Amino acid sequence: MSNILVRLLKKILGDDYYIVHNLNIQSLDGWFHSCLNRQYELSNVNSAPFGTFYEFGTGGGVNLIKFLKALKVFCNKNNLAISDYRIFLFDTFEGLPKVECVEDRHVQWEEGGIAFSIEKLKKIITDAGINIDELNIRYIKGNFSDSLTPELKDELKQYPPSIVDIDVDYYTSTKTVLDWITPICDSGTLFYFDDHMAFSGNPEYGQIKAINEFNDKDTGYLTSFPAYGKPGNSMIYSKKVFEHI
Numbered sequence: 001m002s003n004i005l006v007r008l009l010k011k012i013l014g015d016d017y018y019i020v021h022n023l024n025i026q027s028l029d030g031w032f033h034s035c036l037n038r039q040y041e042l043s044n045v046n047s048a049p050f051g052t053f054y055e056f057g058t059g060g061g062v063n064l065i066k067f068l069k070a071l072k073v074f075c076n077k078n079n080l081a082i083s084d085y086r087i088f089l090f091d092t093f094e095g096l097p098k099v100e101c102v103e104d105r106h107v108q109w110e111e112g113g114i115a116f117s118i119e120k121l122k123k124i125i126t127d128a129g130i131n132i133d134e135l136n137i138r139y140i141k142g143n144f145s146d147s148l149t150p151e152l153k154d155e156l157k158q159y160p161p162s163i164v165d166i167d168v169d170y171y172t173s174t175k176t177v178l179d180w181i182t183p184i185c186d187s188g189t190l191f192y193f194d195d196h197m198a199f200s201g202n203p204e205y206g207q208i209k210a211i212n213e214f215n216d217k218d219t220g221y222l223t224s225f226p227a228y229g230k231p232g233n234s235m236i237y238s239k240k241v242f243e244h245i
Contacts, residue, residue, distance in 0.1 A: 032070035048188035057167035103171035148180040156183040167194035174210035187238040196233035
């Protein structure tokens with residue numbers, strides 16, 4: 001591509017240029033964009049859920065910003081209102097909780113780390129050039145053992161997740177999230193596990209242990225899906241009894 005054309009595209013697209021020009025499955029924003037396209041197309045034939053993003057462990061919004069930029073490009077391309085896409089963010093907004101067991105313990109993580117308040121997160125979103133007033137975001141604050149209640153699950157089942165980002169670091173947190181959210185998931189829901197390889201693939205720790213235990217329960221399945229590089233991994237969920245037949 002010529003430098004003149006590159007400059008022209010950057011001028012026309014602004015912040016959207018990076019995503020449009022780099023729709024590469026090996027980048028997380030590219031992965032989010034490809035997932036949005038996939039879910040949207042399959043939802044038209046009732047084969048995948050569309051319209052809701054759940055994020056567990058928002059932290060400083062690194063993954064969230066990538067998703068929002070991909071969503072903006074996607075909505076513009078398909079003439080959709082970005083406000084129609086629902087976003088649920090689950091976090092303590094006070095940093096990592098206390099380590100509960102050895103499967104959670106990691107040299108890079110400490111209690112209270114990665115602490116970003118809702119107000120600070122909103123500023124980060126705004127500073128990234130995203131109009132927060134256009135977004136349909138709900139913030140659910142608290143430790144997952146307290147905030148992920150049966151009542152909330154019953155309320156949110158009308159909004160089955162399409163894409164789920166699980167960036168909660170710990171084995172126990174991942175296990176709690178999976179047990180809570182999968183009953184409201186349809187087959188075809190896409191999951192991104194940000195800390196999948198935090199323990200170098202050791203199946204006795206972290207998110208891999210939680211995923212393996214989930215699959216062993218035989219209530220549903222998480223299967224590898226084209227992934228965004230490292231250290232994360234993406235998977236696709238299906239119910240034990242597949243419903244899209």
